[in-house]
Amino acid sequence: MRDLKIDSAAMSNDLLAWYDVHAREMPWRVGPADSAAGIRPDPYRVWLSEVMLQQTTVAAVRGYFLRFISRWPTVLDLAAAEDADVMNEWAGLGYYARARNLLKCARTIAADHGGNFPDSYERLLNLPGIGPYTAAAIASIAFDRPETVLDGNVERVMARLHDIHAPLPDVKPVLKERAAELTPALRPGDYAQAVMDLGATICTPRRPACGICPWRDPCAARAAGTAAELPKKAPKKPKPIRHGIVYLAEAANGTWLLERRPDKGLLGGMLGWPGSEWNGAPVPAPPFEADWRELDGEVRHTFTHFHLILRVMTAQLPNGFSQKADQELVTHRDFSPASLPTVMRKAFDLYKGR
CATH class of the missing domain: 3.90.79.10 (Nucleoside Triphosphate Pyrophosphohydrolase)
Structure with a gap:
């Protein structure tokens, strides 16, 4: 890891300026222009999309998300749904425990929170099926809390930005610290989506487009020529x-x-x-x-x-x-x-x- 001297505020501003122009359009997302106009994301849609996106791609999730929203427009509608109907709609997305926890969480929100999502990381973390990443994502994106969102895209961006060669998953705490240093107090929800978009569209796993990256100048891995080989991962054990x-x-x-x-x-x-x-x-x-x-x-x-x-x-x-x-x-x-x-x-x- 290189001792990277960065101006966190300037970098966050640069990334947000890039996001304002290049933000991906998604059915669960409030874009930067609408966000600037004061339109807030629906926590239900943010939560539903984040659960669906675990271990799955945006392209695979889009159709499922739209069908779920059409059939169950609110968290109260989902809470009242038949288990079998939800499981059938989920079929093909995999990791079916997510669907079971989806129902548990919706019913907890309906029964214990009046149909409203808690607006803090700590309270979100107490809900069924919501772990640290999902709680941070909902708190940040839906409620504009300055929480640090760390998915695979953000891990890759941080590893390259700081030229960190220690392997995943053990290096996750370090990557989260680096990500937290860049998370701004203003527009944290837009920033969280911006850094994930950066990893998904520019700082990609293979052939990163360093030449058009808004963080190309301070990126230590670009300077060292090691971007394409990061992040390192510990060898996988063979599956039985x-x-x-x-x-x-x-x-x-x-x-x-x-x-x-x-x-x-x-x-x-x-x-x-x-x-x-x-x-x-x-x-x-x-x-x-x-x-x-x-x-x-x-x-x-x-x-x-x-x-x-x-x-x-x-x-x-x-x-x-x-x-x-x-x-x-x-x-x-x-x-x-x-x-x-x-x-x-x-x-x-x-x-x-x-």
């Missing part, structure tokens, strides 16, 4: 491989047998195909006795902590089948592959392409 079996059963009239997964655990609360446990040597667990046939090929999917390989078995759903408590019979008209979690949709795609 788990195996499983899923069972796709369709009746002659197009009705499908689906199973609601337990609320806790991976894909919690989601509808999917009945199946075995996911482990090293799964034990077959067909939902009913039948002449089950295995499809050629396999489903591969990667979760945060492991790779999954699924065998896909198929059979005809018998007439008069009586489902168990955790199972649902979904008619051809009501069945939507898009409502399935991605790994389950992959199994359906293999079936359709058989």
Whole structure:
């Protein structure tokens, strides 16, 4: 790390001037011109977008966000929603614990806060599913509090600005200190979005556009020629491989047998195909006795902590089948592959392409 002499106020002003011209347009964002006119962001939209954006790209989130806002325009609407409806709308975004916490948080705000989001970092942090990053983002963007927002984009910008070569994740506290030094008292919400935009559009992971960066002059990594190799990351441990079996059963009239997964655990609360446990040597667990046939090929999917390989078995759903408590019979008209979690949709795609 280089001993970088910077004028924090001047740098913040430079970045805000850049943001005023180059701010990205997003359906949850109040742009700098509207912000200057006194229009404040809706905390509900800020919160919803930040939860959706965790581990996901802006491009992937946009459509989901618009559908959620159309169906549940306020946090009170979301709090009153059926769990299954919310989980179905979330299908495909992954990390399904976020959707469960979304409902818990909305219902806590409705029950304990009169439908209004707390306006401080400390009180936001007490809400279900809201961690330090999300609390800082909501406090800063929605309420213009001078909190330090540190996402992957900001980490990259700070590592390069100060030419910090210590690897993530251990260096996060240092990067947050550097980010805090630049967070201004005036327009902190705009600044938080500006520094994230800088990382997303200029100080990108590969081939950063240093020549047009508003912070190119004080950037130590640009001067040292090391920008493209930062931030450093500790070597990842290899992910284990788990195996499983899923069972796709369709009746002659197009009705499908689906199973609601337990609320806790991976894909919690989601509808999917009945199946075995996911482990090293799964034990077959067909939902009913039948002449089950295995499809050629396999489903591969990667979760945060492991790779999954699924065998896909198929059979005809018998007439008069009586489902168990955790199972649902979904008619051809009501069945939507898009409502399935991605790994389950992959199994359906293999079936359709058989």
